[in-house]
Amino acid sequence: MAEDVLAPLAGKVLSVAVSVGDTVEEDDEVLVLEAMKMETVVYAPLDGEVTALAVKVGDQVEEDDTLATING
């Protein structure tokens, strides 16, 4: 089952902790968004493999943009 990781808010991608092909566990850090001087960690919603990364460091994203896809 593939699940998209969505941006919880608009912001800038500060760091990306995973690569395509990585195995992640639920609640692992996927990336960090910076908005309003605060850093919001975006977590893996399920165990699985990262099959797609839609953003890179420095990208500006909008709320609900797809950031990554995890196949569980």
Added chain:
Amino acid sequence: MKPYFERMDAFGKALKPGRKKRTVASAEALQGVEAEIAEATQAVEEAGFSTEKINQRGWMTVYQRLEYLVDEGTWHPLHTLYNPEENTKGTTNVVDGLGRIEGRWAVIIGFDNKVIAGAWLPGQSENILRATDLAARLNIPLVWLVNCSGAKLPEQEKFYANRRGAGTPFFRHAELEQAGIPVLAGIYGTNPAGGGYQSISPTVLLAHKDANMAVGGVGIVSGMAPKGGFDAAMVEDLIAKMKDFTARPPGDVSTHHDGTGFFTRVYEEETGVLDGLKEYMRAVPAYGEEFFRAAEARPPAFPPEDLYHLLPAHQKEVYDFDEVLARLVDGSERLEFRPDYGPEVFAGVCKVDGRLVGCIGNRQGYLGKDYPEYGDYPGIGGKLYRQGLIKMNEFVTLCGRDRLPIVWFQDTSGIDVGEAAERAEVLGLGQAVIYSIQQTGVPMMLVVLRKGTAAAHYVMGGPTANRHNAFTLGTAATRIEVMHGETAAVATYSRRAAKEQAAGRSLEPVIDKMNQLVEHYDQTSRPAYCAQHGFVDEVVPLPELRRYLQAFTGAAYQHPASICPRHHMLLPRMIRG
């Protein structure tokens, strides 16, 4: 009121392995700061003569007296690192905290007789006033271990005079007594001049057989009228008088027990004085443990060590405040006030050892679309907006009405700014919270979890709420400053930078100053600095926070000056509907 309080709404969830793994470095950073604080604490406790040296002289140290006096496991030190005048020994020379004596809570304070025989030092009177004020906020006895050689004379100009100088605590003792709060004193050693007033100003004076107290000690009594200097004959005369007074210092127990009767009792042994204090503490008014319990006491549903993985050391990282609170309150249960309004603020009724408290804290992170409702920008937790300020005003007012002590949790970057925010009345609503706090009669405590910034640090029950804030705790992540250092550097130097650029000069000197200011802010907002300068009353390891909440609520409910029957409370009904 079982339907409301026996089982409240459960919240929080167990820590996931992924989060624990991801936050190892943050946990280690927090524990590293706690280790530094522990090291500084040990240095303060070892200041002056060694315990062995004091014991060889036949005396106990203040720490040994405290250990004998205070019920095991109930000592909660405060102001350990407080040293605002930067005394070389690292201490103001008093040791104080909350503890139980014979099952009753008291504020306990004693002179450190290892350091200059317990002398007055710079910064000490402010430390003492924090202890006297704490007794007033919690309406519990103040217990003194007096052993005070008087002023450290070479530095008298730093503490003798002034509104909050070394004499102010004697007026505070009178205030406490007039408010019906007893001040008990166990008196040891030589207590001349300032030490004499430290001894005479409490309510009940229990003395060791070798104690004395006097308006002036040997040094003053044997002195002479000023003659513009000293010569050998004068000093020899002085030595002769000193010897006479060494044999019998003024104001010993034969004078002040047998003669004036100021000492209520005299004890042969040092421990006898402490036993006497215990006997008097058994006689002070206090409600029993069960009197104000709304439910059976229960620990939180989750372990306190989780806090290291929930509160990020990194100042900008978002976290879930509710998960922190779930590690601190009974059963991880609450009755949340207006959960659908002012999402940046948690407000609700919780239990600590079965007793009801109001809890207020900053929630973190993105606050959802269309919030704040008056701005075209996203709202982010830690900041206070119109709704959150209104919610705090309502909750504080109702806690005052229902006589619920309040525990504040700060991690705030300030109140919303800008024209839209001004039109949304945030300035007036912030001051309204201060007004709301000030019109309650309930004691409050504060935990600065991470950031205490801008006016929000005042508004959210900060130490500036001096008539209500009993004490303020810091953590390893605490930072208290008017604004972030980088923001301050921009505010201070941006115009200067523009001028330099327009003049065609190098920007490097301005950049250096900006970075220096950032560094200065960093150094002067850290936990150790906050503790040294009294921004917080103690920096506490995260797993110890609940113990201090227990001490606060236990003390606040020991003998409250005003009570509200649970069946007359409004808050639970307003929450449940």
